[in-house]
Amino acid sequence: MLRENLQETEERIAAACSRAGRDRSEVTLVSVSKTKPVQMLREAYELGVRVFGENKVQEIRDKYELLPKDIEWHMIGHLQTNKVKYIVDKVKLIHSVDSLKLAEVIEKEAAKHDCIVDILLEVNVAEETSKFGLKTVEVIPFAKKIAQFSHINMRGLMTIAPFVDDPEKNRTIFRDLHKLYVDIKKKNIDNGTVSILSMGMTNDYEVAIEEGATMVRIGTGIFGARDYNI
Numbered sequence: 001m002l003r004e005n006l007q008e009t010e011e012r013i014a015a016a017c018s019r020a021g022r023d024r025s026e027v028t029l030v031s032v033s034k035t036k037p038v039q040m041l042r043e044a045y046e047l048g049v050r051v052f053g054e055n056k057v058q059e060i061r062d063k064y065e066l067l068p069k070d071i072e073w074h075m076i077g078h079l080q081t082n083k084v085k086y087i088v089d090k091v092k093l094i095h096s097v098d099s100l101k102l103a104e105v106i107e108k109e110a111a112k113h114d115c116i117v118d119i120l121l122e123v124n125v126a127e128e129t130s131k132f133g134l135k136t137v138e139v140i141p142f143a144k145k146i147a148q149f150s151h152i153n154m155r156g157l158m159t160i161a162p163f164v165d166d167p168e169k170n171r172t173i174f175r176d177l178h179k180l181y182v183d184i185k186k187k188n189i190d191n192g193t194v195s196i197l198s199m200g201m202t203n204d205y206e207v208a209i210e211e212g213a214t215m216v217r218i219g220t221g222i223f224g225a226r227d228y229n230i
């Protein structure tokens with residue numbers, strides 16, 4: 001199942017790139033393995049997957065220990081400040097920075113580990129009250145503030161679009177975030193290292209790619225439905 005799912009996902013990513021006149025190499029696939037057993041991640045690894053997305057600190061810690069060290073772990077879920085220390089030297093990218101407090105803790109912990117942490121700012125474009133993330137208008141002032149942190153490298157923006165029956169309904173959200181992304185790149189706030197726009201999940205990644213995503217986070221489409229009762 002995994003092999004077929006990966007193949008189908010790959011084909012759909014390539015087709016969306018081609019529709020948008022983009023090169024396939026412009027889009028990174030993050031395979032979202034949250035709740036899935038290590039054995040399934042190992043199988044994906046053997047099929048060539050190297051970029052895994054997780055949303056729980058404990059799960060990253062456990063899986064990190066058990067799987068090969070050339071895996072890139074991406075923290076895509078809400079991150080509590082008291083847990084930053086456990087993953088700051090293990091993750092390739094934190095997608096979900098949405099408060100100054102969190103940025104300050106990442107800065108402090110990264111300094112302790114003498115490393116520089118790549119992060120994205122999570123933007124709640126649709127301003128859904130149920131979701132984390134900065135409001136669109138807060139993003140540029142926030143980016144300017146954290147540009148002074150020497151152990152944080154702000155690489156771009158991330159959003160979780162609303163759950164909708166028709167992915168077309170999220171097109172304007174993706175378009176708006178892409179506009180903001182281009183604007184931030186132009187302003188050169190963080191020394192020109194902004195190059196990641198993380199948007200699009202199983203239900204809407206093709207639309208997100210058409211609207212400029214450089215990173216898509218796909219779970220269900222690769223690993224199948226999640227069971228939260230196990």
Ligand SMILES: *Cc1c(COP(=O)(O)O)cnc(C)c1O
Pocket residue numbers: 032034055076077160201202203217218219220221
């Ligand atoms: C779970 C999750 C995904 C993947 O969702 P699917 O709909 O299963 O593809 C992507 N991004 C974030 C932040 C998630 O928590």
